[in-house]
Amino acid sequence: MLLTESFTKTKEAATLLKSLNAYANVVKVSYLHKLHAGKERCNHRHRQRCGPLIVYNKNNVIVKAFRNLLGVELVNTEGAFGLPDKVFRTFDKVSTHKRDYLLLTSKISNPDVTYLINSDEINSVIHPAGQKLQKTNHRHEIVKQECLKNTKKPKQPSVAGKAFTANLFTP
Numbered sequence: 001m002l003l004t005e006s007f008t009k010t011k012e013a014a015t016l017l018k019s020l021n022a023y024a025n026v027v028k029v030s031y032l033h034k035l036h037a038g039k040e041r042c043n044h045r046h047r048q049r050c051g052p053l054i055v056y057n058k059n060n061v062i063v064k065a066f067r068n069l070l071g072v073e074l075v076n077t078e079g080a081f082g083l084p085d086k087v088f089r090t091f092d093k094v095s096t097h098k099r100d101y102l103l104l105t106s107k108i109s110n111p112d113v114t115y116l117i118n119s120d121e122i123n124s125v126i127h128p129a130g131q132k133l134q135k136t137n138h139r140h141e142i143v144k145q146e147c148l149k150n151t152k153k154p155k156q157p158s159v160a161g162k163a164f165t166a167n168l169f170t171p
Helices: 009-021 023-030 062-066 077-087 108-118 120-125 159-166
Strands: 053-056 074-075
Touching: 009 023, 009 062, 053 062, 062 074
Parallel strands: 053 074
Antiparallel strands: none
16 A cells, blocks of 8 residues: 655654554564574574565655664565566567567467367377276396295205205215
8 A cells, every 4th residue: 555655764654554553563573573593593693573565666765764663574566567568578569678589478378288188189199087007017027036935936956956965865
């Protein structure tokens, strides 16, 4: 809400916030201005809540009036939103600052996407929504079957074991 931008003193800014019933937020923020705990004290010493947001149109002395109030944020929106249209361009107007600059456009717009999804050419190739593909797992075919650990595979003694038992029982 833009009321006046000619404030120079913090006292005038405080009376404006009191008339808008927003000064209670400033008082609450000032009570919640505390130190961080632990090692965070070295990096970001204080923690602070956010208070009211003041939006102003022109860069006047209003910044100096509100800078001493804790938690009050100031935003200059008119210049921020008006400048990119002048620097770059819109779809209707040409840029005043840059020449031969093409504004980026999307390759596919939303109506094109819905047309492509519902087209017969794509629906004939893709799978229906509810159908799941059968997964093939070739890992079981590659795994070697160890006869000592696998109970399903019959145990086959080695050739050296046959020779040892043959020599053991011969007279």
